[in-house]
Each structure stands twice: as C-alpha cells, then as structure tokens.
Amino acid sequence: MIIQQLLNGLMLGSTYSLVAIGYTLIFGVLRVLHFAHGEVLMAGSFMGIFIILWTGLPLYITLPLTMVATGVLGLIVEFLAIRPLRKDFHLAPLLSTIGVTIIIQNLAVKLFGGYGTKFPEAIKIADFSVGPYLISSAKILIVGISLFLMVVLYFVIAKTKVGRAMRAVAESHLTAGFLGVNVDRVVLITFGIASALAGAAGVMVGISFHAVSPFIGLTFALKGLVVMLLGGLGNVGGAMIGGLILGLAEVISIVLLPTEINLQDIFSFGIMILILIFKPTGLFGSRISQG
Amino acid sequence: MDYLISVTTIAGIHIIMALSFYIPFITGQVSLAQAGFMAIGAYGSAVCTAKWGVPYVPAVLFGGVLAGLVGFILGLPALRIKGIYLLLLTLGFGEIVRVIFMNLDYVGAAAGFPSIPYQKYTGLYAYAVVVALIIFFSRLRKSRMGRALQAVGDDETAAEIVGVNITSAKLMAFSVGAFIAGIGGGILAHYQEYIEPLMFGVMHSVEFLVFTIFGGIQIFWGPVFGAFVLTLIPEFFRAIQNWRMELFGLLLIVMMIIRPQGVIGLDTIQAIKKLLKIA
Numbered sequence: 001m002i003i004q005q006l007l008n009g010l011m012l013g014s015t016y017s018l019v020a021i022g023y024t025l026i027f028g029v030l031r032v033l034h035f036a037h038g039e040v041l042m043a044g045s046f047m048g049i050f051i052i053l054w055t056g057l058p059l060y061i062t063l064p065l066t067m068v069a070t071g072v073l074g075l076i077v078e079f080l081a082i083r084p085l086r087k088d089f090h091l092a093p094l095l096s097t098i099g100v101t102i103i104i105q106n107l108a109v110k111l112f113g114g115y116g117t118k119f120p121e122a123i124k125i126a127d128f129s130v131g132p133y134l135i136s137s138a139k140i141l142i143v144g145i146s147l148f149l150m151v152v153l154y155f156v157i158a159k160t161k162v163g164r165a166m167r168a169v170a171e172s173h174l175t176a177g178f179l180g181v182n183v184d185r186v187v188l189i190t191f192g193i194a195s196a197l198a199g200a201a202g203v204m205v206g207i208s209f210h211a212v213s214p215f216i217g218l219t220f221a222l223k224g225l226v227v228m229l230l231g232g233l234g235n236v237g238g239a240m241i242g243g244l245i246l247g248l249a250e251v252i253s254i255v256l257l258p259t260e261i262n263l264q265d266i267f268s269f270g271i272m273i274l275i276l277i278f279k280p281t282g283l284f285g286s287r288i289s290q291g
Numbered sequence: 292m293d294y295l296i297s298v299t300t301i302a303g304i305h306i307i308m309a310l311s312f313y314i315p316f317i318t319g320q321v322s323l324a325q326a327g328f329m330a331i332g333a334y335g336s337a338v339c340t341a342k343w344g345v346p347y348v349p350a351v352l353f354g355g356v357l358a359g360l361v362g363f364i365l366g367l368p369a370l371r372i373k374g375i376y377l378l379l380l381t382l383g384f385g386e387i388v389r390v391i392f393m394n395l396d397y398v399g400a401a402a403g404f405p406s407i408p409y410q411k412y413t414g415l416y417a418y419a420v421v422v423a424l425i426i427f428f429s430r431l432r433k434s435r436m437g438r439a440l441q442a443v444g445d446d447e448t449a450a451e452i453v454g455v456n457i458t459s460a461k462l463m464a465f466s467v468g469a470f471i472a473g474i475g476g477g478i479l480a481h482y483q484e485y486i487e488p489l490m491f492g493v494m495h496s497v498e499f500l501v502f503t504i505f506g507g508i509q510i511f512w513g514p515v516f517g518a519f520v521l522t523l524i525p526e527f528f529r530a531i532q533n534w535r536m537e538l539f540g541l542l543l544i545v546m547m548i549i550r551p552q553g554v555i556g557l558d559t560i561q562a563i564k565k566l567l568k569i570a
Contacts, residue, residue, distance in 0.1 A: 033375055083543050086393050088550040090374075091321065098497060099543030106536040143536045218493065222386065225379055233375070265390045269383040276380045 004134055011139045011208055013247020014146030016199035019155065019224030020231065020239040022194030028170040028234035029190045035097035036077060037222025039104040040195045041225075044070040044202025045119070045212040046112055052120045052155050059203075061226040063145070067196040074195020078188050101217070108214035119206035132146050149200055150240050153193070156218030158238060166190055170234060206217045226272045242283065246271070296414060303417030304479050305356050309502040309514035310424050311471035316503065317466045318356035318445040320369060321378050323496040325472045328358040329384035332473025333480035334398050337407045340481065341558020342360045347410055351477030366462045384497050387553040393488040403487030408482040421515070423469065428511035442466055505546060507553025516555045 026034045048066045050059060057065070081096040127136050157163035168176040169186045177183050205220065206212045227246050231238025246268060252266045264278060275282060312325050336354030339345040346355070365384055369377055386515020398404045410416065431437035442450035445461045451457050480486050499518075525535045546553075 027375070033378065042343040081547075084548045088552060089547075091504060092547040095501065096544045096547040098501060099547070100542040102540035102543070103537050106540070110533075118438075133477045222382070222493070223381070229376075229379055266387055269386050269390075273380060273387070274369075274377055276372060276383070280372055280376050281547075 003135070005255055006248065007135065007139050007143070009248035009251035010143045010244060011204075011247070012250060013210070013244040014143050014150075015201045015204045015220070016223050016227045016246055017150065017196045017240045017243025018146055018204070020152070020227035021236055022198045023228045024069075024225050024231065024234055024236055024239045025166070025190050027228065028236075029166060029187055030093070031081070032093040033083065033225075034077075034096075034194070035094055035105065035190075035221075036081075036100040036104060037194070037224065038217030038219070039108075040070050040073055040198040040217075041202040041205065041220050042075075042108060042212070042214060042217035043073055043104060045206040045216065046117070046198030046202075047199065048203035048206050049117060049119055049212060054175060057145055059207075062204055066199045070199025070202070071192040071196035074191040074198075075188060077195070078191035081261050082187075082191070083184070097198050105214055105217065112214060114214065116211040117211055119210050120127050138207060142208055145200070146204065149197065153197070153238075154236065156193075162186075162189060189259050196268045221267060226268050229275055229280075230274055230282055232284045232286040234286060235282065238282055238284035246281075296528075298523060298526050300414040300417055300482060302519050303414060304472055304475050304482070305499075305518040306421050306515050307417065307424065307475035307503060308499045309476070309506065309518035310421075310428065310511065311468045311475060312496075312503050313468075313497045313508075313514045314440075314471065315464045315468040315512060316508065317440045317444050318461045319373070319447070320410045320461060321500070322381045322468065323378055323493065323500065324362075324365065324388075324466070325468070325499050326491040326493065327381075327388035327419060327477070328362055328469040329476035329495070330350035330388050330488070331358040332476030333491070334392060334404065334476075335429075335473065337404055337480045337486060338398065340408050341370065341404070341406060342440035344398075345483060347408070347416075351416075351474060354477035354480075355473035356503045358473025358476065359466050359470030362472075363462065363466040365469070366465035369465060370458060372460055374500070382493060384498070385493055389488045390492055392491075403485055405485050407480050407484050407486065409484050410478075413478060414483040416435075417482075419472060425511070425515065432511070436460075436463075446471035447516050455549055492561075498510060498527035501543065504541065504553055507555035507559070509552060509557045510555065510560055512560065513553045513555040513570055517553065520554075551565070 009169050011166045012165050019037065022037055022040075023034065033291060035159060039112060044066050047069050048062055051062045052059075077097070077100055081100050081213040082093055126176060128140075129135065139211075160259070165176070165186045166189070167179045168179065168181050169183055169190075176186070201220070202212075203218065223246065228239055230246060231240070231242030236280055249271070298497045308325060311328070312322060315322050320491075332351075332354035336350040336359040339350035339353050341346060364528060364529060365381070369380060392398060393401050406498075431440075439450070439460050440463075441452070441456055442549060443457055447457055450460075476491075483490075502518040502521055503514040504517070505513065507513025521539075525539065550556075
C-alpha cells in the first residue's frame with residue numbers, strides 16, 4: 001500500500017518536475033512567465049495520442065517524436081509571440097503568451113472536442129508484484145523516463161557549450177552578448193528544450209491518467225509554477241527535487257487527510273503562499289536576484 | 292433587445308472588475324486575485340439576501356466590505372514582494388478561495404449557490420457604480436493620494452524619498468481594489484441568480500488583466516474601454532463566431548507587439564480633447 005502510494009507520488013511529482021523545469025529555464029534566461037507552457041503540455045498529450053493511434057509506433061519512438069514536435073511548437077511561440085516584443089514593458093510577454101494560450105486551447109477544443117479523449121495503451125508490460133503488492137510497471141517506467149530526461153538535461157546544462165551559454169544568458173544578456181554568445185539563439189533553444197520537456201510530460205500525463213482533455217493545461221501549469229517557486233526561481237535542480245516533493249506531499253495529504261473534502265489543491269497553493277511569504281527564494285535558493 | 296441589455300449589463304460588471312484590477316496596478320501591484328475577491332463579494336452578498344433576508348444594496352455593500360477586509364489581510368504579505376512573486380501569491384490566493392467555496396456546504400459547495408433573489412435593475416446599479424468609479428478615478432488623478440499612488444507605481448524609492456508612505460499607499464490601493472471587486476461580485480450574483488465556484492477561476496482574473504492592459508494602462512479610461520469593447524465586440528461578430536476566440540488571442544499578441552501601452556493612452560486622451568475643442 002505505502003509503496004504504491006509512494007510510487008504514485010513520484011509519478012505525479014516527476015511530471016510536475018518536467019513542467020517546472022521548463023518554466024524555470026525560461027524564467028531564468030528571459031525573466032518571463034511563459035503562460036502558455038501548460039498548453040504546450042496539453043498539445044504534447046494529443047500529439048502522443050495521434051502518433052500512437054495513426055502509426056502504432058511504440059513508446060520509445062513516440063516519446064522522442066512528440067518531444068521534437070512540441071519543441072518546434074515552442075520555437076514557433078518564441079518566434080511569433082516573444083521575440084517581436086519590445087523589452088520595456090515587462091507584462092507584454094505575459095499578455096502575448098495568454099494570447100497563445102487562448103489560441104492553442106480553442107484550436108484543441110475544435111480539433112478534439114471539449115471532452116476527454118482516451119489515451120491508447122502505450123506500455124504493454126505486465127505489472128509485477130513485490131510480496132503481496134501489485135506494482136504498476138507503467139508507473140515505474142514513467143518515473144524512470146522522467147528521471148532520465150532530467151539527468152540528461154542536467155548534463156546538457158552543466159557540461160555542454162549550449163548549457164554554458166544558457167547559464168551566461170541567465171546571468172546577464174548584455175555580458176553574454178559581449179562575450180560572443182548569440183543571445184537570441186540561446187533564448188530560442190531554451191524555449192525549444194523547455195517545450196520538448198513539457199511535451200514529454202504531456203505524454204506521461206496521458207499514460208498515467210488514461211485520458212486527456214483540452215483543459216488539462218492550466219492544472220499542470222499551476223502545479224508547475226508552485227514547483228518552480230518551491231525549488232527557487234531559475235534553479236533547475238531545485239525544480240527537479242521540488243516536483244518530487246510536491247508530488248509526494250500531495251499523495252500523502254490524500255492518504256492522511258479526510259477524503260470528503262478536496263484538500264489537494266489548497267495544500268499545494270498553501271505551500272506556495274507560505275513560501276512566498278517566508279522564503280521567496282525557495283527551498284534550494286533562487287538563481288535570480290530579483291523577480 | 293433583451294439580449295443587448297444583458298450583454299451591456301455584463302459589460303458594466305466587467306468594467307467594475309477591470310477598474311478593481313487597475314487601482315492596485317497603479318502602484319505596480321499586478322493582482323490575479325480579483326476573481327477571488329469577486330467570489331467573496333458574490334457569496335457574501337448572496338448569503339445576506341438569500342439566507343438572512345437583507346435588502347439588496349446593504350447586502351452588496353457587505354460583500355464589498357468583506358472582500359475589502361480580506362484584501363487588506365492579503366495586502367500585508369503582498370507589501371513585501373514584487374513582480375512574479377506577487378503574481379504567484381495572488382494567483383494562489385484566488386485558487387484557494389475557489390477551492391474553499393468548492394468545499395463549503397453552507398453555500399452549496401461544488402453544486403453552486405442557487406435561488407439568489409433576482410435584481411431587475413442590475414444594469415442601472417452596475418452603471419451607477421461605473422459612473423461613481425469614473426468620478427472617483429478622475430478626482431483621484433488630481434488628488435494628493437492619486438499622485439502618491441502613481442509615484443509609487445513609477446518608482447518606489449523615489450516616491451519614498453519625497454515622503455510618500457509606500458506601505459499605506461500600496462495597502463490602500465490593494466484593499467480598495469478588493470472592495471470594488473467584491474461589489475462587482477455582489478452585483479453579478481444577483482443578476483445570475485446562481486453562482487458556482489467555477490465562475491471565479493484563475494482564467495477570470497486573467498480576463499480582467501487582459502481587459503485592463505488591452506484597453507490601456509496609462510489612464511483609467513483604458514480599463515473602462517477595454518472591458519466594454521472586449522465584452523461587446525465578440526457578441527456582434529456572428530459571422531466569425533466560430534473563430535472569435537482564436538482571433539481574440541491573435542489580437543492580444545499583435546497588440547502587444549505594436550502597441551503595448553494599450554489602445555487608450557495619454558496621447559489618445561489628448562487627441563480626443565483636441566477634437567472636442569475644435570468641434
């Protein structure tokens with residue numbers, strides 16, 4: 001029982017992490033709240049569904065394909081709704097990405113209908129049992145893939161040239177530019193990576209909840225924001241761990257607290273407000289001096 | 292005709308909500324809690340009329356005061372934080388309010404609060420409030436307090452140096468904004484006769500923000516214009532009805548690229564004044 005709950009928490013948490021990493025990367029390099037990030041996740045879910053349904057490809061091909069597709073979506077968003085903006089009004093990117101949210105969501109409702117769509121069976125491995133407990137192999141796989149993606153990302157940011165450029169741009173656009181970093185391209189790449197991760201999270205959400213609707217974006221966007229804050233703005237490692245903490249905390253709160261009231265959401269937003277009031281830099285320290 | 296009146300009434304309520312967003316915005320506080328305050332006002336006043344038999348006007352005022360008090364309490368921690376942190380704080384607060392009403396059996400929980408007494412003259416009341424707010428804002432602009440708010444919004448440090456009490460200015464703006472939002476909620480509740488927590492989600496707070504920034508942020512006519520036009524326009528484009536939301540999103544993006552200060556700026560007001568003088 002407890003093992004299954006922990007696994008549920010880790011599964012939920014690792015999808016939160018993937019969303020939050022995207023937020024924190026974009027916030028890090030651009031100081032922008034990408035409002036449409038949740039919709040990119042939703043788009044990823046539907047892309048996953050249609051790739052599996054139309055081509056019947058297995059998960060290990062579907063997932064990278066979806067990530068490429070949502071990555072491209074992220075590039076388009078950056079190119080059309082972020083890059084043309086003037087830099088002197090800090091709310092402009094928020095508003096233009098709200099515009100993107102409205103467009104993506106309504107297109108999704110037109111294409112897929114306002115109701116849930118069933119996510120096809122993507123993982124065909126039998127569940128196994130540890131002692132008397134049945135462990136879902138799909139859940140193990142989701143947690144595993146998420147952790148793998150995070151490790152890869154961490155390696156990219158810490159060791160590669162692109163990662164170094166991203167860190168430099170996060171520090172200062174001006175200085176990075178002086179030192180020969182192509183700032184515009186780094187911002188574009190960051191949007192691509194963040195959106196690809198959101199797409200992966202979308203597929204995971206589809207697999208674990210078995211159904212997808214055009215309205216799931218906002219829920220995960222809000223959870224992603226909580227996690228971004230929990231880990232500290234701009235702190236990628238913090239977002240990874242923060243997501244797992246929130247996922248576990250939510251599952252534990254469901255188990256321990258009375259079931260007739262839906263405390264799950266109060267719980268996560270309560271955490272967010274407490275952090276904002278008492279420790280705005282998050283649990284693991286913010287990489288950004290001012291928000 | 293009935294349809295036109297109902298759309299115009301909703302536009303009036305939206306103007307109230309946009310102005311409720313605008314007043315803390317003057318001091319640089321971007322609040323996504325306005326739908327939450329609206330919910331407090333709506334539920335507060337509905338409980339008054341439907342359960343305790345209080346008349347309409349005092350009930351709506353009670354809802355407003357209740358929202359204002361909660362706004363004051365939320366305004367205290369909000370003083371310490373800025374930018375995206377404040378955005379997230381108010382967003383989280385709005386969601387918590389919604390989830391609380393979702394679980395409160397006394398007001399119908401998720402099923403909603405039915406049979407609220409219908410106010411036939413909602414349109415009149417709404418526009419009376421709008422007119423009162425317009426007078427308030429135009430007087431505020433020329434007053435000491437209004438200039439203090441503007442100064443805090445432009446540059447907090449500079450405002451503090453010239454002797455503006457930032458704490459009281461920001462707190463006042465935040466609670467007054469919450470009060471106005473509460474009034475808007477009360478009026479809405481007695482027009483719809485039925486309220487449910489879903490009517491006060493984050494996306495509604497975002498909507499009020501969009502009204503304001505689309506309309507213009509330099510002067511209070513901006514939010515008034517934005518709320519009115521963005522509520523009415525989609526209703527009249529039956530031909531493009533199917534694509535109106537997509538067009539709306541596109542409009543927002545284009546708007547932010549070509550005119551981020553909103554449709555109505557100080558230059559627009561100047562131009563209108565000049566036109567009026569010539570005419």
